[in-house]
Amino acid sequence: MNHKLVDCRGLACPHPVINTKKALEEAGVDTVTTIVDNDVARQNVVLFAKNAGYQVNEQPKEGFYHLTITRIGAQATANQTNESAAPTPAAVTPTVGPVYFITTNALGQGSPDLGQVLMKSLFTTLVAMDPPPAALLFLNTGVFLTCAGTPVQEQLEKLHTHGTAVLSCGTCLEYYGIKEKLLLGDISNMFEINNWLNKPHKAITIA
Amino acid sequence: MGLNTSDDAAVYRLNEHQALIQTVDFFTPMVDDPYLFGQIAAANALSDIYAMGGQPLLALNIVCFPDCLPIAVLEDILKGGADKVVEAGGIIAGGHTVRDDEPKYGLAVAGLAPPGGIISNATARPGDRLVLTKPLGTGIINTAIKADLLSPEAAKQAAQCMSALNKEASASMQRYNASACTDITGFGLLGHAAEMAAASQVSLEICFSAVPLLPETIEMARMGIIPGGAYDNKEYLIGKVTLDNSLRPEEQMILFDPQTSGGLLIAVPGSLADRLVAELAGQGTPSAVIGQVLPIQDKLISVI
Numbered sequence: 281m282n283h284k285l286v287d288c289r290g291l292a293c294p295h296p297v298i299n300t301k302k303a304l305e306e307a308g309v310d311t312v313t314t315i316v317d318n319d320v321a322r323q324n325v326v327l328f329a330k331n332a333g334y335q336v337n338e339q340p341k342e343g344f345y346h347l348t349i350t351r352i353g354a355q356a357t358a359n360q361t362n363e364s365a366a367p368t369p370a371a372v373t374p375t376v377g378p379v380y381f382i383t384t385n386a387l388g389q390g391s392p393d394l395g396q397v398l399m400k401s402l403f404t405t406l407v408a409m410d411p412p413p414a415a416l417l418f419l420n421t422g423v424f425l426t427c428a429g430t431p432v433q434e435q436l437e438k439l440h441t442h443g444t445a446v447l448s449c450g451t452c453l454e455y456y457g458i459k460e461k462l463l464l465g466d467i468s469n470m471f472e473i474n475n476w477l478n479k480p481h482k483a484i485t486i487a
Numbered sequence: 488m489g490l491n492t493s494d495d496a497a498v499y500r501l502n503e504h505q506a507l508i509q510t511v512d513f514f515t516p517m518v519d520d521p522y523l524f525g526q527i528a529a530a531n532a533l534s535d536i537y538a539m540g541g542q543p544l545l546a547l548n549i550v551c552f553p554d555c556l557p558i559a560v561l562e563d564i565l566k567g568g569a570d571k572v573v574e575a576g577g578i579i580a581g582g583h584t585v586r587d588d589e590p591k592y593g594l595a596v597a598g599l600a601p602p603g604g605i606i607s608n609a610t611a612r613p614g615d616r617l618v619l620t621k622p623l624g625t626g627i628i629n630t631a632i633k634a635d636l637l638s639p640e641a642a643k644q645a646a647q648c649m650s651a652l653n654k655e656a657s658a659s660m661q662r663y664n665a666s667a668c669t670d671i672t673g674f675g676l677l678g679h680a681a682e683m684a685a686a687s688q689v690s691l692e693i694c695f696s697a698v699p700l701l702p703e704t705i706e707m708a709r710m711g712i713i714p715g716g717a718y719d720n721k722e723y724l725i726g727k728v729t730l731d732n733s734l735r736p737e738e739q740m741i742l743f744d745p746q747t748s749g750g751l752l753i754a755v756p757g758s759l760a761d762r763l764v765a766e767l768a769g770q771g772t773p774s775a776v777i778g779q780v781l782p783i784q785d786k787l788i789s790v791i
Binding site: 293294295297298301318319320323324325326327328329331332447450451454466467468469470471472475478479 | 622
């Protein structure tokens, strides 16, 4: 087990988080103890570590905080020798699915009936994706798919349970007068939708 | 507006037709570029006039500057500020400079409004809906810039956001009979919303997913890139606010994040909120309905 000590006493934010992150990314390091001298730094380092998938042990000591951060699943006993071959880099972000930007409730430009059939088929396929889509963004007639009467309610519910964010444009719901019929997910706005489209995820438009 | 509630600026009735609005704001740099710093500091100071429903008239520079920095840096800061005041329709009529170890810049601003046109933060009414005219995240973003973690594109969007005037938002809100208004700065969205709620003797409900955020705000917050000011705001407000259990810790901190030159939080009659948002969008000011005003309850604000 490779353990590194990171002394962040006297450092202003964001350096405690940055220094901890760098230490965890070093080859062969699987446990880091960061020492901080203030509660803001403590809370920020703990937040970083937990969101990045690490286990955190907080210990107040002599007026400071010792935060021991271990990769979940890593062997933490002092006697254990690391016999595995290549060291693995710190896993900071898990694999995520794409973002779907859905601007219609009937897929394609031809017959509307065929469009609805294709849309249902698409959603059935999305349910089987691994990892599931990160988010589904519904605009224009797409918002009919998240409201009462939708042909894809069952598929959407499954996706939502798997952690896919379901966002329906508020302006569109208002325009079509179906806001009260929203079945699941959040009412969103152009800012939030644009933020999703600009994230590192792959973005796919369904028109 | 009286000493009992804290409003955005001082208002003095001059005569039947005019009220004088006065405010002052200055701070240390949060960006490296001096011209941009001048623009942001000026927009920030002018914002309080707009939050009261007034028009800026006259501004005076407040400057602190160290001997060790080249004078060209100060020239750029002042040019940034001057250009922003001109954009607001006002003039810079002078100012004062003192030597200091670190640079600081801002303005003392005077504005005018008809006495009946002043929009305080103490008059929100149950049934109103809340419109926010700029995205949140500048405190977290500025901390991320210091950590060299932010993409250049996200930094550029944040800079545009901070240097934008609240001019259109202020003009539009008056056309939509806004009940109350405040601008979002150092106390964060929840801090300034709490001031409005306390002064108006109402409670506010805010929907987190409706709140617009600057790009990469969530990612940076998840990484713990959160300024100390957000924790100070949280400590002060925590007894006055209910936060839904589904909110992740970083989502909560975004709502406490101190903002630099933030947007207006406008309480507008419920039926007019969507039209106000649509009008602002048409003028190039994206905004969002983020919540509603309720009769007074146990907590000043509940976040769902």
